[in-house]
Amino acid sequence: MSMPAVRTEHLTKRFGRLRAVDRLDLSVESGEVFGFLGPNGAGKSTTIRLLLGLARATAGSAEIFGIPAADIRAAHEKLAYVPADVALWPRLTGAEILELLARTGPGVDHAYQSDLVEQLDLDLRKRAGTYSTGNRQKVALVAAFATRAPLLILDEPTSGLDPLMERVFRTAVLEARRRGQTVFLSSHQLAEVEAVCDRVAILRSGRLADIATVTDLRRLYRTEVEIGYTGPPPDLSTVSGIDDVEPVGPGRLRLALTGPPAPVLRALAAAEVTTLAVREPSLEEIFLAYYGEANR
């Protein structure tokens, strides 16, 4: 098996008495798009700072392709990153900054860089001091995506982008995966994570609340099923894994399903079903369920 792109073991960062990151164990496989989710203050940025060697761990370890994150020179040959808050040199133009960043990275695909600049509608002739937050983010994204770095670490990279640019971003993530790059994406945008990530980790108070594929996460949660029928209503009284059965109109029932649908489908086979609609929970609903539980 190849070396994980990111690996942390009992990674811990304390600020005084606060454990911002608390014994975090993560392994991100090479080539996957990994989502890193959590509410404000969960410890996402601190974890990323530890991965980048911008902060020192209180305990535990973090490695980038087997290289200790604290070995900054070696680790940064393997990665490119976009911070949550992009700071650029105000007197340099966008073009000058891209050139500068390309020199420090592990090699750049110039044709792809130009493509991205065009798709993101970025004016490279302007000085960075005149750029908006979104435009600064675009420069950092172009610089990162155009590298051939095996690992891209992106900390809430689309917070300043409009929906059109967000689509360009998603395509770029999928393109990176196609090229075999690994993407570590911290995000609040659940739709984005859902669209591009293979697996997600959910962080809560510095600890790992769950780690799963988006599909598995959904399976743990309830699916909403709406059934239309003619004749007598289906008998669902003995079916396992369902609850909240309620009529929603003449010849219509709605119910919540947990687990596999086979038992309910068998019960429905005996009725005259005319329509069947299944709605999977969005990642957002799953996420709210997590934090709803945590706040109870």
Ligand SMILES: Nc1ncnc2c1ncn2[C@@H]1O[C@H](COP(=O)(O)OP(=O)(O)OP(=O)(O)O)[C@@H](O)[C@H]1O
């Ligand atoms: N330099 C610091 N000194 C003291 N406390 C800090 C420091 N940096 C972060 N923290 C605290 O550590 C915790 C985790 O913060 P962090 O920024 O990692 O969270 P986050 O998940 O990235 O949140 P957000 O989504 O708001 O960016 C918070 O309680 C924060 O106040």
